[in-house]
Amino acid sequence: MIEVSNIQKKFGKLEVLKDINFTIDRPGVFAVLGHNGSGKTTMLKILLGMVLPNQGQIKIDGKDIGGTWAYRKQIAYLPQIARFPENLTVKELIKMIQDIRNEKGKADQLVCQFGLNKFLDKKLSELSGGTRQKVNIVLAFMFDSSICILDEPTAGLDPVALIELKRLIESEKRNGKIILITTHIMSLVEELAEEIIFLLDGKIHFQGSLDQLGKETEEDDLEHAIAAMLVA
Numbered sequence: 001m002i003e004v005s006n007i008q009k010k011f012g013k014l015e016v017l018k019d020i021n022f023t024i025d026r027p028g029v030f031a032v033l034g035h036n037g038s039g040k041t042t043m044l045k046i047l048l049g050m051v052l053p054n055q056g057q058i059k060i061d062g063k064d065i066g067g068t069w070a071y072r073k074q075i076a077y078l079p080q081i082a083r084f085p086e087n088l089t090v091k092e093l094i095k096m097i098q099d100i101r102n103e104k105g106k107a108d109q110l111v112c113q114f115g116l117n118k119f120l121d122k123k124l125s126e127l128s129g130g131t132r133q134k135v136n137i138v139l140a141f142m143f144d145s146s147i148c149i150l151d152e153p154t155a156g157l158d159p160v161a162l163i164e165l166k167r168l169i170e171s172e173k174r175n176g177k178i179i180l181i182t183t184h185i186m187s188l189v190e191e192l193a194e195e196i197i198f199l200l201d202g203k204i205h206f207q208g209s210l211d212q213l214g215k216e217t218e219e220d221d222l223e224h225a226i227a228a229m230l231v232a
């Protein structure tokens, strides 16, 4: 369970998050939506303790995360921009993360699923953008975490990898996990998400199901419903 209360975040004079409140009290896929620069990545990083809010409180499974770190072990994170030392090979990077966590996880299975076997001995600097993203997906999903935070997970993926990613997300969902995902691809939201959390002007403008959103905006498809909220 995730409870976010009265979160405020400023970068200098820029007030990115003004008053964010939402609760996730069941497993499933929750899509965090909003225009570029609306604060989605900032909000997700606050959940991870990577950005500190100016005000507000976050509770995970009833416990205030302020000043603590052990809770992060139960969160898998796929960052929007992942940075690792470029001279490491894929194999070395996976091993480094396994060593830090002191467990093997299901890396081998995921490497196979995303067709990465032939890239294991390649340096990160040699990989294409989409292949890098596949490596990031392996790193994010290799350990069993009750919460998954996926920031633009589809970036650069080809259709085959996209299908595998959707399979992975569906199977995590079936395993009772909370999956928070940001994306600008509305078809992905329509396919996967049970709930939308829509950020606008530093606040949660809407939280609810796709059906509720359709009814509120009187629009049939998600793209138009979101556009209707942006211009309202």
Ligand SMILES: Nc1ncnc2c1ncn2[C@@H]1O[C@H](COP(=O)(O)OP(=O)(O)OP(=O)(O)O)[C@@H](O)[C@H]1O
Pocket: 011, 014, 016, 034, 035, 036, 037, 038, 039, 040, 041, 042, 043, 080
């Ligand atoms: N470390 C930082 N220092 C200063 N400003 C920042 C910092 N991080 C983010 N911002 C600003 O905060 C705002 C929100 O950024 P954020 O990355 O959270 O947006 P986003 O909703 O994830 O956007 P996108 O859809 O492009 O990924 C932007 O105006 C950004 O420039």
Ligand SMILES: [Mg+2]
Pocket: 040, 041, 042, 080, 151, 182
């Ligand atoms: Mg972002």
